[in-house]
Amino acid sequence: xxxxxxxxxxxxxxxxxxxxxxxxxxxxxxxxxxxxxxxxxxxxxxxxxxxxxxxxxxxxxxxxxxxxxxxxxxxxxxxxxxxxxxxxxxxxxxxxxxxxxxxxxxxxxxxxxxxxxxxxxxxxxxxxxxxxxxxxxxxxxxxxxxxxxxxxxxxxxxxxxxxxxxxxxxxxxxxxxxxxxxxxxxxxxxxxxxxxxxxxxxxxxxxxxxxxxxxxxxxxxxxxxxxxxxxxxxxxxxxxxxxxxxxxxxxxxxxxxxxxxxxxxxxxxxxxxxxxxxxxxxxxxxxxxxxxxxxxxxxxxxxxxxxxxxxxxxxxxxxxxxxxxxxxx
Numbered sequence: 216x217x218x219x220x221x222x223x224x225x226x227x228x229x230x231x232x233x234x235x236x237x238x239x240x241x242x243x244x245x246x247x248x249x250x251x252x253x254x255x256x257x258x259x260x261x262x263x264x265x266x267x268x269x270x271x272x273x274x275x276x277x278x279x280x281x282x283x284x285x286x287x288x289x290x291x292x293x294x295x296x297x298x299x300x301x302x303x304x305x306x307x308x309x310x311x312x313x314x315x316x317x318x319x320x321x322x323x324x325x326x327x328x329x330x331x332x333x334x335x336x337x338x339x340x341x342x343x344x345x346x347x348x349x350x351x352x353x354x355x356x357x358x359x360x361x362x363x364x365x366x367x368x369x370x371x372x373x374x375x376x377x378x379x380x381x382x383x384x385x386x387x388x389x390x391x392x393x394x395x396x397x398x399x400x401x402x403x404x405x406x407x408x409x410x411x412x413x414x415x416x417x418x419x420x421x422x423x424x425x426x427x428x429x430x431x432x433x434x435x436x437x438x439x440x441x442x443x444x445x446x447x448x449x450x451x452x453x454x455x456x457x458x459x460x461x462x463x464x465x466x467x468x469x470x471x472x473x474x475x476x477x478x479x480x481x482x483x484x485x486x487x488x489x490x491x492x493x494x495x496x497x498x499x500x501x502x503x504x505x506x507x508x509x510x511x512x513x514x515x516x517x518x519x520x521x522x523x524x525x526x527x528x529x530x531x532x533x534x535x536x537x538x539x540x541x542x543x544x
């Protein structure tokens with residue numbers, strides 16, 4: 216499997232050629248409160264920065280499907296649409312726990328949920344393109360669940376690749392298997408948006424811009440994931456992650472050349488603030504060194520407020536970097 220295949224699929228869904236949801240139609244309403252990582256893309260109409268990055272992704276997607284003409288045509292159709300939708304990716308605590316209990320690696324995780332906002336007039340359009348992109352060696356299977364229909368290929372539940380979807384009114388849910396789709400059909404009061412920790416950390420980040428990221432370190436699950444990543448990449452990212460209760464991130468791709476980000480670390484206890492602040496300083500310096508090598512102008516600023524350590528980042532000179540990063544295998 217090609218590296219970052221899931222990320223490619225996320226971007227595919229993001230650029231699904233459909234109108235953004237209105238502000239009161241939050242995709243996270245369909246995500247259970249067991250989610251420990253929630254990444255949301257919420258671009259505005261005709262966003263110049265996102266559009267620039269999207270065009271690079273389109274070329275990358277088409278190149279990866281160069282042996283499948285129908286899939287290339289489906290991707291081209293999707294990118295012809297004028298607007299960018301909201302999209303949310305969720306990864307769940309019990310899936311990570313189950314994986315580690317069985318001795319697995321986070322790189323083997325094959326349970327997640329992708330949600331895409333759909334305007335009424337675009338429902339059939341996106342479904343038809345999803346059918347083309349999902350179909351492998353056999354005809355797609357269709358399973359009725361109440362009044363809804365789950366569509367999947369023969370690899371559903373057996374692969375990390377997106378293999379199934381279901382339309383939920385003005386949303387389409389996509390997953391490697393059908394279990395998370397069935398769960399999304401029945402979410403009500405147990406949605407993550409009702410979780411106080413989620414509400415708290417998300418209220419501290421800037422909600423304007425192109426996207427947000429929520430990380431919950433309950434049961435030290437994020438600590439375990441981060442340590443595995445650090446071991447694989449041979450680098451230490453956050454020494455004080457054990458002191459972190461949650462992390463919130465917002466980012467804005469302003470145009471093809473500039474971007475900004477805000478990272479908020481919530482401490483489990485005020486005693487851990489200084490350690491987290493040191494980590495934030497280290498992270499800012501590491502980012503600065505990396506971007507200096509790429510001839511990107513940058514700045515970072517750290518502040519502390521109550522239990523929160525806040526890292527602000529600004530970048531300029533990104534145009535050449537986007538193509539190198541997004542086209543990398």
